[in-house]
Amino acid sequence: MPDIKTAQSDADIARCFAVMRQLRPHLADEADFIARVRRQMAQERWRLIYAEEDGAVAAVAGFRILECLHSGRTLYVDDLVTDQDRRGRGHGERLMAYMEQVARDEGCETLALDSGTQRSGAHKFYFRQGLPITSFHFARKI
DSSP: OTTEEEOOSHHHHHHHHHHHHHHOTTOOOHHHHHHHHHHHHHHHOOEEEEEEETTEEEEEEEEEEEEETTTEEEEEEEEEEEOTTSTTSSHHHHHHHHHHHHHHHTTOSEEEEOOOTTOHHHHHHHHHTTOOOOOOOOOOOO
16 A cells, blocks of 8 residues: 555654644643653564545554464554544555555464543444454553
8 A cells, every 4th residue: 555654754744743632632732742652662573654634643553563473473552643623534444454464464363452431433343344342341540
């Protein structure tokens, strides 16, 4: 999919910040975002991809490949968000299709993600993408 790009330079990563912040409002500033992305890329092989519309970043996704006893080799989607003014134009679907192809190319058995219980719009999108709810995710802040 030639219209999906991988953020590699700090400038690419910075371009994704405003859209990612719509999903992750706790991200303090662009410099902190770039530093976090760089750490995740270096330590966990995390990848940041994006779709553009009219030269602007329209949607972003962050993912990694991991292996779990319960799911085997898995492409795990950490983040997926389309700019609030550009939703409904297929950007999220294109990012999902791209990640599914990466999963196939890298021998994954599963594509998985978690979604906050309050994100009903996102849940409808994931159901349309053929992703059923398969478990509950439990967590506690430490």
